[in-house]
Amino acid sequence: MLPSTAGMLTPGTELEPKSYRATRLDLVKYCGASGDFNVIHWNERIAKSVGLPDVIAHGMYTMAQAGRYVTELAGGDPGAVEEFRVRFSSMVVVPDDDEGATIEVTGTVAEVRDDGRAVIDVVARQNGTKVLSRARAIIRVP
Amino acid sequence: MALNPDYVGRTFDPSSPYEVTRVKIAEFATAIGEASPLCFDREAAEKAGYPDVIAPPTFAIVISSSGAARVIGDKGLGLNYAMVVHGEQRFEHARPLHAGDVVVTQTTIEVIKPIGKHSSLTTRTVIRTTDGEHICTALNTLVERGE
Numbered sequence: 001m002l003p004s005t006a007g008m009l010t011p012g013t014e015l016e017p018k019s020y021r022a023t024r025l026d027l028v029k030y031c032g033a034s035g036d037f038n039v040i041h042w043n044e045r046i047a048k049s050v051g052l053p054d055v056i057a058h059g060m061y062t063m064a065q066a067g068r069y070v071t072e073l074a075g076g077d078p079g080a081v082e083e084f085r086v087r088f089s090s091m092v093v094v095p096d097d098d099e100g101a102t103i104e105v106t107g108t109v110a111e112v113r114d115d116g117r118a119v120i121d122v123v124a125r126q127n128g129t130k131v132l133s134r135a136r137a138i139i140r141v142p
Numbered sequence: 143m144a145l146n147p148d149y150v151g152r153t154f155d156p157s158s159p160y161e162v163t164r165v166k167i168a169e170f171a172t173a174i175g176e177a178s179p180l181c182f183d184r185e186a187a188e189k190a191g192y193p194d195v196i197a198p199p200t201f202a203i204v205i206s207s208s209g210a211a212r213v214i215g216d217k218g219l220g221l222n223y224a225m226v227v228h229g230e231q232r233f234e235h236a237r238p239l240h241a242g243d244v245v246v247t248q249t250t251i252e253v254i255k256p257i258g259k260h261s262s263l264t265t266r267t268v269i270r271t272t273d274g275e276h277i278c279t280a281l282n283t284l285v286e287r288g289e
Contacts, residue, residue, distance in 0.1 A: 020175065021175075026173070026175075029172070029173040030173045030174065032169070032173070033166075033169045033170045033172070033173035033174075033204075034170070034173070034203065034204055034207075035204060035207070035208075036207070059227075059228035059231070060200060060203050060228070060231065061174065063200050063231060064174035064176070064198065064200045065174065065175070067174070067176075067198055067199050067200045068174065068175060068176050068198075070199075071176065071178065071198065071199070076178050076180075077178070077180060077190060078176065078178055078180060078181060078196055078197070078198045078199055078238060079180065079190075079192060079196045079237070079238035081199040081235070082234070082235050083232075083233065083234050083235065084199050084200070084232070084233050084235075085230065085231065085232035085233070085281075086230065086231055086232075087229065087230045088227070088228050088229060088230065088231075091227075134230075
């Protein structure tokens with residue numbers, strides 16, 4: 001857990017980065033849980049045949065990792081993430097090894113409102129390339 | 143193939159009811175690595191003021207994408223799904239989904255526009271309980287890559 005957020009959420013604050021993993025197994029699990037069985041998320045042969053470098057993560061898997069990041073800022077309450085939006089700016093490539101891909105998530109406090117809500121701008125990167133941009137969450141601060 | 147601009151503003155029939163269950167919430171939370179007890183432990187969720195375990199914020203995609211699938215599948219729209227990538231996604235939650243919710247979705251096509259040789263399609267899917275309580279609005283932008 002991040003430290004209690006109430007005190008550190010002031011506009012302009014850059015929040016501690018966190019890393020999240022995406023392995024082939026994670027994608028297979030996400031296929032089953034989400035019902036999105038698009039072959040580009042689990043079949044390297046077909047992914048490459050349609051011009052992709054390798055199997056890629058579901059955009060929604062990556063968004064879900066950013067969702068974990070903002071949930072933690074909201075005191076670990078997923079119900080406190082009231083609004084959440086992202087733009088998928090690049091794909092997350094997931095190699096066939098035990099490490100998988102690393103998604104690095106950072107956040108900046110954009111605004112703190114009088115009603116106890118905070119607006120968090122989020123960026124996610126893989127190997128320095130932005131995979132989520134224009135990402136923003138409105139959370140109730142614990 | 144360009145998307146049919148006549149579809150802008152079209153609202154599709156509501157989906158059949160979807161029941162949110164504890165098992166599905168736990169499966170989804172596990173798949174994304176979310177370990178919050180509020181997604182797994184009913185007592186913990188009740189202690190936090192919720193009626194039952196709650197879903198992570200992106201769980202709504204499981205429900206909203208079934209509504210979007212009917213749009214994508216509409217032959218008259220002219221979308222080539224093999225060329226589609228996810229462009230943007232947005233959720234506005236009035237409250238979190240919880241186990242026991244029975245919800246229906248209704249999808250409207252908001253925007254169809256060209257972006258260079260690509261086309262983008264934005265749909266708005268509203269998730270309500272069968273009693274009519276608004277829970278979530280999901281905005282989904284798909285980009286169809288042009289050749």
